[in-house]
Amino acid sequence: MSVKNILDKRRSVRHYDPSYKISQEILVSLIESASKSPNGNNIQATRYLVIDDPNLRDLLLPIAFNQHQVAEASTLIVMLGDYQAFDKDNIIKIHEEGFQAGFFNESLRDHLANAAISYYANKSAEELKLELTRDVSLASMSLILLANEAGFETITMSGYDSKQLKATLNISERYLDVLLIAIGKGTTAGHKTVRHDVNKVLYKNKIL
Numbered sequence: 259m260s261v262k263n264i265l266d267k268r269r270s271v272r273h274y275d276p277s278y279k280i281s282q283e284i285l286v287s288l289i290e291s292a293s294k295s296p297n298g299n300n301i302q303a304t305r306y307l308v309i310d311d312p313n314l315r316d317l318l319l320p321i322a323f324n325q326h327q328v329a330e331a332s333t334l335i336v337m338l339g340d341y342q343a344f345d346k347d348n349i350i351k352i353h354e355e356g357f358q359a360g361f362f363n364e365s366l367r368d369h370l371a372n373a374a375i376s377y378y379a380n381k382s383a384e385e386l387k388l389e390l391t392r393d394v395s396l397a398s399m400s401l402i403l404l405a406n407e408a409g410f411e412t413i414t415m416s417g418y419d420s421k422q423l424k425a426t427l428n429i430s431e432r433y434l435d436v437l438l439i440a441i442g443k444g445t446t447a448g449h450k451t452v453r454h455d456v457n458k459v460l461y462k463n464k465i466l
């Protein structure tokens with residue numbers, strides 16, 4: 259199916275077959291492909307925390323305001339950004355790997371690494387949070403498209419208490435939780451949704 263077809267057909271699905279299991283192999287392959295999404299300076303900050311323990315799922319249910327897809331879907335993924343990805347060591351290591359793989363020469367390796375290090379050096383906490391949100395959001399959309407292409411349904415969720423979720427899953431301040439993605443076999447189609455006419459959202463050169 260083309261990306262356009264997936265986008266035309268995809269709906270947020272809120273009811274899942276709890277007995278359906280996605281194999282580890284398929285899940286790993288979806289995440290592996292999603293991780294090829296564009297990301298700032300290729301620092302690769304996105305982390306995918308898969309929650310497959312039914313007891314944890316039950317604990318998350320009230321934290322996600324009893325949205326039952328949290329417990330019912332085959333897979334629940336907490337999409338996280340890792341603040342340690344901004345560390346100089348990570349940036350140097352990633353660019354060294356690119357050099358070792360023969361993707362660029364020493365001079366480009368050093369140029370790219372130094373540019374990335376100075377890009378993040380003076381950013382405020384708010385700006386770094388935005389950087390992580392951008393990267394994790396792009397990877398999330400890729401994962402949603404890939405999961406739909408593979409024949410699953412999905413829903414994105416920000417309807418949960420972030421503090422409680424982090425406490426329950428022991429997620430430290432090293433990570434920013436951006437959203438949840440549930441993936442599985444839907445039992446009820448997602449309701450259709452409207453979108454603005456393209457003329458309402460498309461602007462040229464200025465926006466009022």
Ligand SMILES: Cc1cc2nc3c(=O)[nH]c(=O)nc-3n(C[C@H](O)[C@H](O)[C@H](O)COP(=O)(O)O)c2cc1C
Pocket residue numbers: 268269270271272325413414415416417418437448449450451
């Ligand atoms: C960031 C984000 C957070 C969302 N959070 C929730 C949520 O907590 N619960 C829910 O039922 N839907 C949630 N949704 C789904 C939206 O309601 C849905 O995408 C929108 O209504 C359009 O419907 P569609 O996805 O079926 O086209 C979320 C979507 C996004 C992008």
